[in-house]
Amino acid sequence: MDLQTRKLNAIQYLINIQDENLFNKIEETILKSSKKGKRVLKPFTQKQLIERAEKSNKDYVAGKVKTQEQLEIESENW
Numbered sequence: 001m002d003l004q005t006r007k008l009n010a011i012q013y014l015i016n017i018q019d020e021n022l023f024n025k026i027e028e029t030i031l032k033s034s035k036k037g038k039r040v041l042k043p044f045t046q047k048q049l050i051e052r053a054e055k056s057n058k059d060y061v062a063g064k065v066k067t068q069e070q071l072e073i074e075s076e077n078w
Contacts, residue, residue: 001009017023044052059065066074 014023014026017026
């Protein structure tokens with residue numbers, strides 16, 4: 001059964017639900033699920049940006065870097 005058919009079946013099931021408690025549980029699950037997928041992103045403060053830049057510079061000087069080629073090889077294994 002393809003996804004489109006499954007979605008239509010789920011809609012039909014929801015339309016026919018008469019038990020409000022069951023519908024509330026389904027609705028709650030859907031709302032929780034949609035909230036999990038949304039991360040709230042906050043901009044960095046100026047202090048955080050400076051700290052990150054300083055750490056990056058220290059890592060670079062210490063040789064803690066990877067080449068583009070190394071990163072491409074590593075990403076092939078994701």
